[in-house]
Amino acid sequence: MDDHTDQTRKPRADAVRNRERVLEAAKLVFSAGGSEASLEAVAKRAGVGIGTLYRHFPMREALFEAVYRREVEQLGELAEQLKNEKDPIEALRRWLHSGVAFVATKKGMMAALALAVQSGSELHAFSFERLTKAIGSLLDRAVAAGEMRADINPEDLLRAFFGMCYVHDQPGWQATALRLLDVFVDGLRVQPPGKAKARSSKMAKPATKRKR
Template identity: 60%
Template sequence: MVTDPNKATRKPRADSLRNRERLLAAAAEIFRAGGPEASLEAVARRAEVGIGTLYRHFPTREALFEAVYRREVEQLAELAEALAGSEPPFRALRLWLHAGVRLTATKRGMLTALKLAIDKSSEIYAFSSAQLTRAIDLLLRRASAAGEVRGDVEPEDVLQALVGLSLMGRQEDWETNVIRLVDIFVDGLRAPVPLPPDALAG
């Protein structure tokens, strides 16, 4: 019954670590296939772990998502820096958005997860949002400094547009189509003063 705060923590148990890993792998597969509403009991089953163990490691569905998708988001964020270092500003922005679309295509459910996260204002949203916003900010600033896009657009806007547009596609020509929409949007970003005042008024 020694509760000494100095040497309090002991080494984490091996089975705990192992099970956490199993759960993450299982969750990745299950969510990939079944979307973000897939059964958590199915995840536990696939991981060959009791349902209680799942809930101990990840108290909420969102916690599981956070762990599973954190890496994917980080990779996308890193891509921004790579592109900023190797491509001209406007093109870098455009290419990054395309990559964002493609990530969605491959990893079905990630953006759906994001949307779900938004509804619940959960942790993963804050994280992804920050990562991706930073990525976009980098590209946007650069393009703006080069005079290639308007200065009055926030990274958050672009992220919302990317997510929103990506989330909708459904037909077979899905990806091509979304990329077209993203391009149109990016075109809209270009001109500093795209509309003469009277176009709005009449």
């Protein structure tokens, strides 16, 4: 490889690294500071100049969309990794917990993303398809293992997940969402036949009359 080729490749590698640093910094800034977080704050956190940021993302909306797509793709990749976990229920639980961080970032960009992710948009279709596929792969594995009930589909589970994340919008909502998700996942587990039968018998047993 000659010097000229090496010099022409280095800027591209630097550009890729800078873009990733900006996206990671934007995720943190938007999650913490909401939609009003400045691009200057993102550039500072990423350790790049504001000019570098604007070269990659000329508009705030372009940065928001890139962060959103990156988060969706990472959740898809995480699902692939978690399919190798020994416990399919815990794999699903870990994915849902990671999804809470994704929603936190999305909430911070909600105003700018309102039009981009509206129903019927390309970005909405991309995210719904990718997330449904991710959560579906983990759900199918848990059902196949006989550890989770089979009467819930990936779309239902995804809607329930978002519902639990968006029903609370006060500071500290993440802790509430994580707790509700744990309760929800535990409720979907298949109970051992003996335990379920014993519970049914206990509920059906009539109350005995007190002797006078």
